[in-house]
Amino acid sequence: MSDTPGREPGHLEPEPPEQGPPELGPPGQRLPATRPPVVPAPVERFTSPPAIRAFELTPERAAQVVRQSSNARWVGFLAVVVVILFVAIYWFYELGLPLGISQPRLKSEVNAQQVTSVERGYNIYEANCARCHGKQGEGGIGPTLNRQDKLFAHLSEDYLRNILNVGGRYACGDPKSLMPVWSDTGHPPGPLNYRQIDELISFIRATSDETYIARHPELLDPRIDPVTGKVVTFKGWRDPNYKPEPAATPYPACWKDEFAAPASGEPGASGAPGGSAAPGGSAAPGGSAAPGASAPPAGSAAPVGSAAPAGSAATGATVTITASGIAYTTPEVATPAGTPFTLSFDNQDAGVPHDVQLKDASGAEIFKTDTFPGAAKRDYQVPALAAGTYTFVCTVHANMTGTLTAS
Ligand code: HEC
Ligand SMILES: [Cu+2]
Numbered sequence: 001m002s003d004t005p006g007r008e009p010g011h012l013e014p015e016p017p018e019q020g021p022p023e024l025g026p027p028g029q030r031l032p033a034t035r036p037p038v039v040p041a042p043v044e045r046f047t048s049p050p051a052i053r054a055f056e057l058t059p060e061r062a063a064q065v066v067r068q069s070s071n072a073r074w075v076g077f078l079a080v081v082v083v084i085l086f087v088a089i090y091w092f093y094e095l096g097l098p099l100g101i102s103q104p105r106l107k108s109e110v111n112a113q114q115v116t117s118v119e120r121g122y123n124i125y126e127a128n129c130a131r132c133h134g135k136q137g138e139g140g141i142g143p144t145l146n147r148q149d150k151l152f153a154h155l156s157e158d159y160l161r162n163i164l165n166v167g168g169r170y171a172c173g174d175p176k177s178l179m180p181v182w183s184d185t186g187h188p189p190g191p192l193n194y195r196q197i198d199e200l201i202s203f204i205r206a207t208s209d210e211t212y213i214a215r216h217p218e219l220l221d222p223r224i225d226p227v228t229g230k231v232v233t234f235k236g237w238r239d240p241n242y243k244p245e246p247a248a249t250p251y252p253a254c255w256k257d258e259f260a261a262p263a264s265g266e267p268g269a270s271g272a273p274g275g276s277a278a279p280g281g282s283a284a285p286g287g288s289a290a291p292g293a294s295a296p297p298a299g300s301a302a303p304v305g306s307a308a309p310a311g312s313a314a315t316g317a318t319v320t321i322t323a324s325g326i327a328y329t330t331p332e333v334a335t336p337a338g339t340p341f342t343l344s345f346d347n348q349d350a351g352v353p354h355d356v357q358l359k360d361a362s363g364a365e366i367f368k369t370d371t372f373p374g375a376a377k378r379d380y381q382v383p384a385l386a387a388g389t390y391t392f393v394c395t396v397h398a399n400m401t402g403t404l405t406a407s
Pocket of ligand 2: 323326353354355394395396397400
């Protein structure tokens with residue numbers, strides 16, 4: 001207690017009578033040691049010159065202070081102006097200039113991303129899908145993709161995502177569908193990852209009011225047309241302003257129904273009834289055999305005014321066209337010119353609709369069979385053809401073509 005440091009030695013409380021051992025020495029010598037008296041350092045060593053110590057303002061000094069503080073105000077003012085300008089410029093950069101002079105940054109960013117994803121999707125489509133669905137989505141082995149009535153609702157984002165994930169059987173439940181699984185999350189996994197699937201969907205649903213640039217698949221620099229030297233561009237398929245006819249039925253969930261419906265709804269509307277093997281002319285109603293004749297399809301086989309009596313139809317040539325594996329296995333057929341003949345269309349693709357549309361050199365339709373799914377065989381009476389070469393196509397599969405020569 002008496003040894004508390006910091007106490008002035010002079011103010012020591014009166015010590016109780018010494019009881020400790022005598023070796024401790026006299027009380028004045030115990031810790032803390034008494035400090036030597038403070039000797040102030042010589043003042044002169046630390047003082048500044050008297051001119052500085054004089055603190056009354058000289059006129060020069062006062063003017064300097066005024067100048068400095070005005071400078072400081074300017075600096076402050078300019079700093080505030082810079083900050084305000086920065087905020088204002090950033091504000092408009094981020095949110096867009098007023099009056100629509102420029103778009104908000106986020107929006108243009110999203111647009112740019114959309115554009116690149118469509119442009120990437122274009123390459124993915126070209127590499128994977130065009131061989132079956134056509135370069136423009138016009139269809140081939142696979143159904144058409146670029147039609148407005150399909151793009152309007154049927155080919156929705158969800159539908160596309162599902163079919164790419166599940167494979168072609170998602171469309172109509174056909175387990176033997178020719179279209180494989182595309183997504184790498186499918187079973188079995190396909191070749192495309194989720195980003196490529198997204199880009200593909202962006203491309204298929206891209207609108208036709210925007211022009212996109214075809215880019216190199218890896219380098220992403222614009223492709224240049226070697227002939228014109230211009231950048232290759234393309235447009236989306238979907239017309240954003242398309243509205244279906246008010247009375248139109250929505251596109252069927254299974255694309256094959258588009259072709260199946262008329263055939264099953266009104267059998268024999270355009271061709272041989274029933275589609276069962278119609279032997280020669282006896283079963284063919286005059287209506288289809290001789291379109292020129294306005295006579296009612298009498299039960300008897302002889303159409304009024306037709307050059308070919310029933311007998312000759314029966315004896316006329318039979319042209320067999322076979323479809324198998326989404327192709328005509330009889331791409332070149334021949335028939336005598338000038339006589340009606342029997343077209344026997346054999347669709348061997350189970351569950352896949354095909355038809356035969358006969359066209360003349362100008363591309364005008366001369367005759368068309370029903371569109372019906374296989375496996376089935378139907379016979380049709382075709383009126384006499386002038387000598388020449390005719391093409392026939394399948395309206396479902398643009399890649400199915402053949403030629404019919406009449407001679
Ligand atoms: C081997 C040929 C083939 C390839 C390649 C192919 N498809 Fe298909 N696709 C088909 C066939 C066949 C169908 C019909 C499926 C069915 O009903 O069985 C189909 C159906 C579709 C459908 C449904 C169409 C509808 O009207 O409902 C979409 C969408 C589609 N394919 C997109 C694609 C995309 C995208 C790619 C490229 C990644 C692709 N296909 C590649 C053959 C193919
Ligand atoms: Cu076909």
